[in-house]
Amino acid sequence: MSHASLSPAIDHPAPTTAAPPAELSLEDRLTLVSAAMTARLDEAAVAYEVNTAHIDLEPVDLADVVTGPIDTGPAPMPDLYPTPVAALLQRAHHRLLTGGWCKDTLVDEDGARCMLGAIRIEARGDSGLEASAVAVLLDAIRRKFGDDVDSVPSFNDAHGTGRVPIRMVGEAAGLADAHGL
Numbered sequence: 001m002s003h004a005s006l007s008p009a010i011d012h013p014a015p016t017t018a019a020p021p022a023e024l025s026l027e028d029r030l031t032l033v034s035a036a037m038t039a040r041l042d043e044a045a046v047a048y049e050v051n052t053a054h055i056d057l058e059p060v061d062l063a064d065v066v067t068g069p070i071d072t073g074p075a076p077m078p079d080l081y082p083t084p085v086a087a088l089l090q091r092a093h094h095r096l097l098t099g100g101w102c103k104d105t106l107v108d109e110d111g112a113r114c115m116l117g118a119i120r121i122e123a124r125g126d127s128g129l130e131a132s133a134v135a136v137l138l139d140a141i142r143r144k145f146g147d148d149v150d151s152v153p154s155f156n157d158a159h160g161t162g163r164v165p166i167r168m169v170g171e172a173a174g175l176a177d178a179h180g181l
Helices: 027-053 083-097 117-122 127-145 152-157 163-178
Strands: none
Touching: 083 117, 083 127, 083 163, 117 127, 117 152, 117 163, 127 152, 127 163, 152 163
């Protein structure tokens, strides 16, 4: 049997007198990688400068770019529901959104109102309309949060922010409209 030679290196191995390269320490490898990365970053910086040299730029003053919100005033009142109780609740909802919400008082020192305070001011002295709106609001609250809610003021005061109470006044307006009130 003849042995076919696979490669000249197998037939004629390299002399073993040369020592294999010594392993680099971690510190040496990190130094080499750092040097290579520095060279690549320098090349990228030069390429960036060359590629953007033709762009004519003026310095930008951040005061011209960064601005605060523009005072646009209160949001316009949406079209009112056609029924009186729904329209009252919608106006109260809008007042809470634009004038602010508070708890533990009908009106705070800044003019913000609780749910009942917003309904009362928007009822403009019509106690029957006010009572109907409060009844619909309490019904909407109980539908969502259960029958253990005692009153509109207790529900209002149980919240730390106005997000839920304001939303419930808006939902009550829709409920009153759906019932033709």
